[in-house]
Amino acid sequence: MMKQLHKSSPTHAPSPAHAPAPKAAKPARPGPRSWIGYLLREQRLLFVLLGALIASTFFLLRPYLSLSASSHLPDARPLFSFAARSGVPAGFRPPPRRVVVTGGAGFVGSHLVDRLLEQGDSVIVVDNFFTGRKENVAHHLRNPRFELLRHDVVEPILLEVDRIYHLACPASPVHYKYNPIKTIKTNVMGTLNMLGLAKRIGARFLLTSTSEVYGDPLEHPQKETYWGNVNPIGVRSCYDEGKRTAETLTMDYHRGGGVEVRIARIFNTYGPRMCLDDGRVVSNFVAQALRRQPMTVYGDGKQTRSFQYVSDLVAGLMALMESDHIGPFNLGNPGEFTMLELAQVVKETIDPMATIEFKPNTADDPHMRKPDITKAKQLLHWEPKVSLKEGLPLMVTDFRQRISDE
Numbered sequence: 001m002m003k004q005l006h007k008s009s010p011t012h013a014p015s016p017a018h019a020p021a022p023k024a025a026k027p028a029r030p031g032p033r034s035w036i037g038y039l040l041r042e043q044r045l046l047f048v049l050l051g052a053l054i055a056s057t058f059f060l061l062r063p064y065l066s067l068s069a070s071s072h073l074p075d076a077r078p079l080f081s082f083a084a085r086s087g088v089p090a091g092f093r094p095p096p097r098r099v100v101v102t103g104g105a106g107f108v109g110s111h112l113v114d115r116l117l118e119q120g121d122s123v124i125v126v127d128n129f130f131t132g133r134k135e136n137v138a139h140h141l142r143n144p145r146f147e148l149l150r151h152d153v154v155e156p157i158l159l160e161v162d163r164i165y166h167l168a169c170p171a172s173p174v175h176y177k178y179n180p181i182k183t184i185k186t187n188v189m190g191t192l193n194m195l196g197l198a199k200r201i202g203a204r205f206l207l208t209s210t211s212e213v214y215g216d217p218l219e220h221p222q223k224e225t226y227w228g229n230v231n232p233i234g235v236r237s238c239y240d241e242g243k244r245t246a247e248t249l250t251m252d253y254h255r256g257g258g259v260e261v262r263i264a265r266i267f268n269t270y271g272p273r274m275c276l277d278d279g280r281v282v283s284n285f286v287a288q289a290l291r292r293q294p295m296t297v298y299g300d301g302k303q304t305r306s307f308q309y310v311s312d313l314v315a316g317l318m319a320l321m322e323s324d325h326i327g328p329f330n331l332g333n334p335g336e337f338t339m340l341e342l343a344q345v346v347k348e349t350i351d352p353m354a355t356i357e358f359k360p361n362t363a364d365d366p367h368m369r370k371p372d373i374t375k376a377k378q379l380l381h382w383e384p385k386v387s388l389k390e391g392l393p394l395m396v397t398d399f400r401q402r403i404s405d406e
């Protein structure tokens with residue numbers, strides 16, 4: 001019966017229920033007026049505007065909200081800070097930049113990288129690790145604004161940046177005398193390559209020169225106008241004359257190539273991350289006193305030097321880079337100590353029982369060195385803040401840790 005019913009059903013006239021429904025009329029397209037009406041209803045427009053405001057605020061502030069990989073905490077610097085030290089007007093903070101630091105895995109370079117990343121810049125370190133160490137920058141390896149390139153500046157390189165801090169060069173006598181030909185190559189070809197890059201991409205270039213350009217000075221303290229007293233054929237000339245040539249190249253690229261350049265003449269600087277056995281007097285004394293060895297004084301110990309803590313130098317380099325002044329600028333602490341006085345401060349800081357041994361002086365060791373920093377004070381509004389007695393313990397803590405790990 002059911003079968004029959006089904007079979008016969010198609011022959012039945014279609015019931016009204018099965019009749020095709022008449023096509024629904026298409027809703028009329030909303031005209032511009034009804035869109036405006038739609039937006040104005042239920043405060044929709046207000047929500048749209050609020051969303052746009054939040055999004056644009058986020059994108060504007062994004063560079064300042066970036067995370068520091070070392071701490072995984074937001075940059076603690078306020079957006080508008082007093083920049084009296086750098087000579088930048090209070091309330092102004094430079095926009096984030098792309099910066100390359102050659103020699104950035106070394107002692108000074110790694111401290112400079114810390115500060116640049118802290119202020120929101122993106123940093124590329126170029127280093128061949130001759131005297132630099134990955135450990136010095138390892139705390140930045142997970143920071144997306146940081147890159148580390150193993151590269152020798154004697155070979156050309158192409159990068160897109162706004163600023164070039166050119167530090168790559170062995171700085172201590174032990175290291176620069178190790179392979180003098182390589183030292184002068186680094187100073188001449190390395191500086192040429194980085195100046196060529198600056199010219200090609202329109203970046204500003206800063207050279208870290210040295211107080212060694214004054215040689216064994218006949219003028220004391222040394223002003224930037226002093227031309228120096230350098231032995232051009234001595235064992236130190238690969239460094240001293242190398243840096244003098246680097247200064248010449250820098251000025252010629254400025255005059256002839258229109259490159260924006262800055263020259264810093266750095267006086268003895270000390271602090272954490274210095275190489276332990278690099279033969280520089282502060283690191284020598286500190287490492288020897290910590291290892292309970294006698295502190296070696298070369299000559300009679302009456303030669304004078306000035307000692308600058310690394311954070312002061314970094315502040316000076318950054319102020320110079322962002323200033324309108326080409327240089328050269330002396331960056332150093334004008335406090336003057338004989339080697340014997342320095343040994344005494346080290347003794348007081350580390351071990352009152354520490355002893356001194358005298359050895360013959362090395363060739364061409366300058367008798368006195370003290371910067372005149374009037375120019376930097378007046379034009380960069382910069383001067384060192386950290387005394388030897390304040391800075392030395394910070395370095396000793398780092399050296400003590402590294403020596404105990406040996």
Ligand SMILES: NC(=O)c1ccc[n+]([C@@H]2O[C@H](COP(=O)([O-])OP(=O)(O)OC[C@H]3O[C@@H](n4cnc5c(N)ncnc54)[C@H](O)[C@@H]3O)[C@@H](O)[C@H]2O)c1
Nearest residue numbers: 103106107108128129130131132152153168169171266269
């Ligand atoms: N620290 C001071 O007291 C002092 C004084 C005067 C000038 N300076 C200058 O400051 C700069 C940094 O000095 P520092 O004390 O940090 O020395 P450093 O030896 O710790 O750092 C130099 C860095 O340059 C790198 N480097 C060397 N040759 C290179 C090359 N051919 N290619 C790529 N990288 C290379 C090294 O691996 C190292 O990381 C140097 O130019 C130095 O001449 C330093």
